[in-house]
Amino acid sequence: MGMDIDDPNAGYQEMDEVFTDNELVHMVRNALKSIVLGDGKSYHELIGVMHQKGPMSPDEVAMLVTCLKALSGAASSIDLTHHQFLLSTIFSMNLWNYVPEVMDALVDLIVSLAASNGKYVDPCLSMLIKNFSPPYSFARILKQPRGLSIKEQVLSRVHYAIESISRLVPLAPMILLTLVVQRMPRQNDNEDVLLMYVENMFRLERGSIGQLVGSTMLVAVVDRMIDLDLDIAWEDILQDDAGKGIFQMELDEIDDEIEYDGNEPLGAHLNRKGLIGNAVAEKLDSLLSITFEHLESCKAQGRLNEVFETLLNSFRSTVLTAYKSKFAQFVMFYACALDPEDCGVRFARTLVDIFTCNDYPPITRMSAVAYLASYLARGKFVSTNFVVAILRRLIDWCMDYCETQNGDINPELHCPFYSGCQQAIMYVLCFRMRSLVHVPWLKSQLSLMPLESILKHRLDPLRVCLPSVVEEFLRQAKAAHLFTVSKTFVFNSLLESEPSRTFGGLERLDMFFPFDPCLLKKSDRYVHPNYIFWSMVQTSFEDEEESDGDDEGEGTPDGAMSTGDQDGFDIDEFDSALNEMSITPKNYKWGGDMQPLARMPSKLRPSTSPQSL
Known part of the structure; x- marks a missing residue:
């Protein structure tokens, strides 16, 4: 069944024809306008597509990828006041729940949103940081080959998005620093959650924006070690x-x-x-071990001296x-x-x-x-x-x-x-x-x-x-x-x-x-x-x-x-x-x-x- 792209009330569930990228973007923009005009049928249908959870058929995956890509092209038309429900839906999506095609489309949308409006930088980075750790349902498979494969698929895209936003928005690294430290798991949180979060902090430290955020990442990890130590x-x-x-x-x-x-x-x-x-001691033990591994990688990269300067400053002020x-x-x-x-x-x-x-x-x-x-x-x-x-x-x-x-x-x-x-x-x-x-x-x-x-x-x-x-x-x-x-x-x-x-x-x-x-x-x-x-x-x-x-x-x-x-x-x-x-x-x-x-x-x-x- 065909669909009139000029009709703001066109239904997404009826989309079975091939449209160009420009046509899809135009269709999504019309849906975004419809809620402002008081007729939000197509807008809510769009959100319905975004809300799909659990196993999806190939057609459902294709529909979701199509909508995410179209939203990326229409990011500048998303309004913080009129489209709060849509934004809430986007920022609640978790990369761990989707196949790679959806992950790619969602990451592109997050980057486009952050670049389109400075007001979106904070929630976009927060959404990416939330993906540092998997949902609880992944705990049992996380150390299996399949779980490790999903972990790398997710985290590679998360860090790509963070680095992309940092290039496009000069103030993003400073916002990122505050968010990462604020959202760092506490002493009583699950050990696997804490360790994976710290792994991501070290990944930021040695990544392309390491010069901007690396020292803060290291200091925050040492501070958490001291918190655990004193417990x-x-x-x-x-x-x-x-x-x-x-x-x-x-x-x-x-x-x-x-x-x-x-x-x-x-x-x-x-x-x-x-x-x-002793759960606290075991948590500290694991945290020390991955920190030692990070120091070894810094040594292999020829930048241990630079990292050591940060550690020495942290030692003087904290340890x-x-x-x-x-x-x-x-x-x-x-x-x-x-x-x-x-x-x-x-x-x-x-x-x-x-x-x-x-x-x-x-x-x-x-x-x-x-x-x-x-x-x-x-x-x-x-x-x-x-x-x-x-x-x-x-x-x-x-x-x-x-x-x-x-x-x-x-x-x-x-x-x-x-x-x-x-x-x-x-x-x-x-x-x-x-x-x-x-x-x-x-x-x-x-x-x-x-x-x-x-x-x-x-x-x-x-x-x-x-x-x-x-x-x-x-x-x-x-x-x-x-x-x-x-x-x-x-x-x-x-x-x-x-x-x-x-x-x-x-x-x-x-x-x-x-x-x-x-x-x-x-x-x-x-x-x-x-x-x-x-x-x-x-x-x-x-x-x-x-x-x-x-x-x-x-x-x-x-x-x-x-x-x-x-x-x-x-x-x-x-x-x-x-x-x-x-x-x-x-x-x-x-x-x-x-x-x-x-x-x-x-x-x-x-x-x-x-x-x-």
Whole structure:
């Protein structure tokens, strides 16, 4: 049956003849005019075609494609006031529900609408963003080959449309930024929905408009990671046992660990049981994993440095100030692992700059040095030469600080100084001592640094800093013959714990080591090849310790720690006192069969006081 294209009331259901594109556009314009003239039969028939849902026959598909194409040509005739019903219908259409032919026609219509009137840019972009995630009905097939094929068909068209609108409307990228961030799924939303949404954000970041929107996409993803991270309770990770020192924690749950599958380092399972079945932790784990994959693609494209600058700015403003972030910070760790010589160096130097700058509040400086120490200690990719260079800068700063101070111990007043001594110097040397002393010229550089003068200063960092860190450092320093100490210098320092508790404060930042082993299973697979576990720090100091005991009374090399009775120091009395304090067992081994309690912490417990939780 034929149809009069000049008749505004011509019925769409009777369209069985072939019309030219111009004729179809003319017919649709007449339908749009009809509602203004008070006779909207053809207008409502047009909307009826658009409202078709569910499986469609080939004829119905052809009819819908025809109407969408005609509307694209008549986009300038669509009025926001008179055609609200039509616009609402268009913007409610979901690409996931249609075959590719309909998808193409609908995308062209959305682009035409956005280009025809600035008032349509916002709803057009909103409609496209809505398609970042599929309808709930697609959940069961999304990971199947058919579902993956549909996913790519939809998302490729969504991003084509976004990029087309951005080219045609200069202000569109700015509108897009606001909409994408506002519509980002929240912590309690479905994991698959969140992950696919973030995948699309990363696709925008690396797309043709990445220069305009990329940094905002990355910052928003990091912010969501922090939100998830802070929703994970410390109680899910740590046992409330303040009687153990931090060097005893890495194997806290060795007897109860889940079955080791052979693909991850043993330490990766430590304390992970509390996270099994934790929906928030699993969501964060998946989010970290796809972020790591995105960083790998940035590295492959030669633009990791550009992306890292955004991550570094986000770290300074968000992650660094988040109270004891647990896992989100591993984004920085992995980015540095991908490019140690540039990104890795910039990260460490940034942290040093923050720590040594008086313009930052003490708590920020303490947090920065905690990140620095944990990074230098745990990063397998961080060169020993660079560690020495950073240590030299920190030791010089601590020495300069000592020279300006005449008072005695005051943990609250001098907390950045004590953080620099404990978390930046002693803690790093606990991990790096062996690699330093086994290279003569590096050991000579370390020996020339005024470390001993700092430790013997009236501020007495050995008395204030965390006893378990002090003890481990002194054991290694003794075995490495790093410097000479007296009985008073060591023994009395370790017996006093109240200044240490005062120094850490309610936040116990003295017990915060941000890059302790990642307990999230998926993301840990990316981290652990670049990671130093305490169990890997197999020192060779056992033989020297045994040799020192056999040669007692024969003297020590110049500059070495005395093991005899010099200055009244008795190493046996010292060791006995340490064992009574239950910090680290005396009979642990440096090499060979490492005893479980000789490992560094997988995660440090916060203070047991309610205020710190």
